[in-house]
Amino acid sequence: MASFNKVILIGNLTRDPELKYTPKGTAVARLGLAVSRSWKTDTGETREEVAFIDVDAFGRQAEVIGQYMKKGRPMMIEGRLKLDQWDDKTTGQKRSKLGVVLESFQFLGTGRSDDGGAGGEGGGDYAPRPQQQRPSRPASPAAPASDPDLPPVEDDDVPF
16 A cells, blocks of 8 residues: 655744754754644634644754744744654553654745844755845746756756
8 A cells, every 4th residue: 555644834933942962962853833724714704723733853954953943933844744652651541642753844034134034945045145146037938937056957858
C-alpha cells in the first residue's frame, strides 16, 4: 500500500524556540506554530480557528531557527507528521500526540528589523541582506518567469 506523509504550514511562532543538544551533540529545536483559518458563517459572521502545532527541528536547521527566530515571527515549514505515544506516569493511561518533524523551512517577512521578520522572503536566507537593484526585463509571453541569477534552460536540456 502506498503512503505519503508531507505537511506544509505557514504560521507564527507561539514561543521562542527551545534549543538543546543531544549527548552526541545534535541540535534539537522545539517550537510551537500557530496556524489560523478564517471563514464566514451562513449569517455572515466571521469566525476564526487556530491550530497550535508542535514542531521538532534537528541539526543545523535547529541551530539557525534557534538563532534567528523569536515568538510571533512568521515562518513556513515543510515536514512530516509523527505520532508520539507514551504511558502517563501519574494515571497509567496511554497518551499520544501528533506533531511535525521539520524537513525544511523558510523565514517569512520583509526582513525589516521592526516587523519581526528574519532574513526576508526567500529560500534559506538566514540573515538580512541588502536589496540589490536588478535591471527590469520585458516579460516574454512564450517564456515563463525565472530567477535571473540562474542560467536559462533550453527545451533540449530538459530530460523529459
